[in-house]
Amino acid sequence: MKPGNIRQQLEKTLQNKNLNKVLLIPPDATRPHSGGGLITGMYYEMLTAQDIEVKILPALGSHAPMTRAEQLSFFGDIPEECFLTHLWRDGVVSLGKVPASYVNEISESLMNEDISVEVSTHLCDPSYDLIISIGQVVPHEVAGMANYTKNIVVGCGGNQFISASHMLGAFYGIERILGKIDTPVRKLFDYAEAHFLKQLPIEYVLTVVDKDEIIGLYTGRQRMIFEEAATLSQKHNIIYVDKPIQNCVVHLDENDFHSTWLGNKAVYRTRMAIADGGHLLVLAPGVKAFGEDAENDRLIRKYGYVGRQRVLELCKTEQELKNNLSAAAHLIHGSTDGRFTVTYAAPLLGREAVESVGYQYMDWDEAIKQTENVFYIENPALGLWQTRS
Secondary structure (H helix, E strand, O other): OOHHHHHHHHHHHHOOOOOOEEEEEOEOOOOOOOOHHHHHHHHHHHHHOOOOEEEEOOEOOOOOOOOHHHHHHHHOOOOHHHEOOOOOOOOEEEEEEEOHHHHHHHOOOOOOOOEEEEEEHHHHOOOOOEEEEEEEOOEEOOOEEOOOOHHHHOOOEOHHHHHHHHHHHHHHOHHHHOOOOOOHHHHHHHHHHHHHHOOOOEEEEEEEEEOOEEEEEEEEOOHHHHHHHHHHHHHHHEEEEOOOEEEEEEEOOOOOOOEHHHHOHHHHOOOEOEEEEEEEEEEOOOOOEOOOOHHHHHHHHHHOOOOHHHHHHHHHHOHHHHOOHHHHHHHHHOOOOOOOEEEEEOOOOOHHHHHHOOOEEOOHHHHOOOOOOOEEEOOHHHOEEEEOO
16 A cells, blocks of 8 residues: 555544544554554654644553664654553553453363453543554464454553463464464453443554555454454465475564564464474574563573473462463463474574573574575564465
């Protein structure tokens, strides 16, 4: 889509609205190809031209806060004072609970507990006339397809809801979720929308991107716009391979991926395409940590990517994992249960750290020579790879 056409569609979302103050919720710097930076900049320009106050709350989820350099690079020259920071551990308020009976139903009895729906305190500020949630619909390892209400209840959510939703996805099985529109996790989001989010003046702006170009733009509040965006994304962002891949090499851009928490998209997004006994090599020149915050980093280093069954056992006995189920879910998602091997070429982490969490390590100079008989992926964040079967 041409920028002019995008701008025209965004202008329509503001028509016939009496606005004094608007909150924009775009993706953060970990979603550089989403089109969210461009759209946020357009909204900022249009709104401030009408003397409307604008605040921007990047949907960090449990990611690290954006630096000023990242703000400028992603959103353009928007004043720093316009930006708010989402605090997922202690900057949220509970809007209510999803009852255990419903959780039990949608999880096929895998979970049976109330789940508190928490959102950033900024969303509950009554001075906002409009909240615009901006983000890309693309295959996702936890939700099935990213965005829509996920941007609110996870991107601007609290530890309890983030942990519970991630663990629900891990319990249910990543292979049963990836690339699907209707999943147990999405039903959890839908319940939150129907029972707790309706009171908030939210409008969604959803993009579908192919090869760094916005090919679809959907605006509104109804779930229908998510379904339409997700259907388009499935057509363009799921890449089918004719036979399982024996040797896969995935590159992680050093400007975008600084942790395995994010970098393990190399594992998530390829796992349904890699052959049993196959090998995944991750080229990770910028990865220097495991978690996006200190506590998750510590937990990953302590327990490692030890397989689904072992992590589930640990969750029964280790209180610190019980209290951080999103980290436990990440450990499950990043494990292959012995089906294929994962090797990280991550010079900033080093051999000892990589091998301590259960992965293999390869020196960088050796890794970049691995060019023969490999299936190469430049950026795992842009799609989902799977066999046709």
